[in-house]
Amino acid sequence: MKSMKLIMENFNRFLAEQVDYDKAQKLINSNTFLRDVVKLEATADNMIEGGNYVLFYSPDSLKHIKNRHMDADAPGSLFKDDIDLKDTIKNLLSKEPSETGDRVKWLGVEVDEEVGKMGVEKANPEKVSAMKDYTMPGERQENVKITAGERKPTKKMTLVTGNVGKLDGKQIISLITAFPGSTEIDGVEMPMDRNNYAEKGFYFVLPEDSPLLADEKSEEERLYTDNWKNALEDEDDKEKLNPNENPYGKEIQFAHSQLRSLLNKNKNPSEDEIIKAIQDGWDEARYEA
DSSP states (O other), X not given: OOOHHHHHHHHHHHHHHTSOHHHHHHHHHTSHXXXXXXXXXXXXXXXXXXXXXXXXXXXXXXXXXXXXXXXXXXSSOEEOTTOOHHHHHHHHHTXXXXXXXXXXXXXXXXXXXXXXXXXXXXXXXXXXXXXXXXXXXXXXXXXXXXXXXXXXXXXXXXXXXXXXXXXXXXXXXXXXXXXXXXXXXXXXXXXXSGGGTGGGTEEEEEOTTOGGGOSSOOHHHHHHXXXXXXXXXXXXXXXXXXXXXXXXXXXXXXXXXXXXXHHHHOSSOOHHHHHXXXXXXXHXXXXXX
């Protein structure tokens, strides 16, 4: 007797065969951003179907999204180590979206099992104001508050997609982002601009021993400072990648995150491993742009 998993795989393959990829690609190509920047392709390998929706994603986007939410020392929510993100998103697509329009969103929708841990908490804004300041990596350089605490397990998931168009009765959408947790706490919506988190009482929790909570330079900062020049491939990038000139630069913050992940696996990495982690962080930041 075939296992249930094999039956489901065959069923999913049958569903995939019902999608006209040529027509889907024409829809995608009508959006110049998806065509020229994301370079999104309509294939069975980068498709997730659920309910009335067919979601296409670029080859690296799922990996990128998962990696962004695996660093316990980076403010934000965390995915479970063993999560099957494609299956979780498929589960979500079968549920009613929270918002539709140019973007189709599932905001804090509960799925069948725990997906990870929520990294944001809420308290009295006066209490939050006394917490440590932290500048988030990224173009917007958002200032938030961080403190020691435990992230809470959650079955809720947020998925944001772009509306590409209709095809044979199905809504074609493209992946923008996904993360564990909701966009509200105790009925209060989190501001779109994280600069406004603290005044509304929102803050990020991190492990007690997180280097971000320490005043001294962390090990990943030291490794970056000592090795960034050796990782540099283009002299034109020297100023923005220099930790003395641009300490809160997005590329540098992402490189710190990659170095933390490396140190969690290997306390004594080689120079080649350090340089690769730095370059991976820079690449991740560019992909995020």
